[in-house]
Amino acid sequence: EVQLLESGGGLVKPGGSLRLSCAASGFIFSRYSMNWVRQVPGKGLEWVSSITSSGTDTYYADSVKGRFTISRDNAQNSLFLQVSNLRAEDTAIFYCARALRGAKGSPIDFWGQGTLVTVSS
């Protein structure tokens, strides 16, 4: 059974940083591109970032470019998102999500339960 378990969220002050993690199990992690998608509670979904299966290529939404960094450790079946210079508008649930096929031109076939990041002074 595919499982994606996010962690690392919490309350952080504006300008602060966090490192979000996603532990993957139930599939061969190194074969899949992965994504981070966020959702303001009660609102819609916003794609944040993608990374190819090898980690060679990464992609970011304009709203987070230069502040967030996606990475992965295939040996540890883990996905990461370093979020820095946080703003109030970054407050959201962050989901780890698996791409069905590649980092481009792919739907997302499995999602975690999310980790909440709250940016507030």
Added chain:
Amino acid sequence: EIVLTQSPATVSLSPGDRVTLSCGASQSITSNFLAWYQQKPGLGPRLLIYDASTRATGTPDRFSGWGTGTDFTLTIDGVEPEDFAVYYCQQYGSSPPITFGPGTKVEIK
């Protein structure tokens, strides 16, 4: 960036009803790379349909997707109690960025 719109914003139904949800795109979606997701409170979304009309593994056949270019639909033929949720469309033809529609809430009448 392709902008997606969804209608209606909310629809009220009784179990057994048939409903069609719409998703429109600001420009043609390459290869009809359009997906539909279902989200229930407190959970991550669940993939229902991809490539406009292909059911994901485990999607009941009462769900069907259709469309091409800029106009897409998701039909639920005989709504079950477990289908009351929010439904999002997503395009991945011109990605990155992947973009999502604002969602349609399917609620119990």
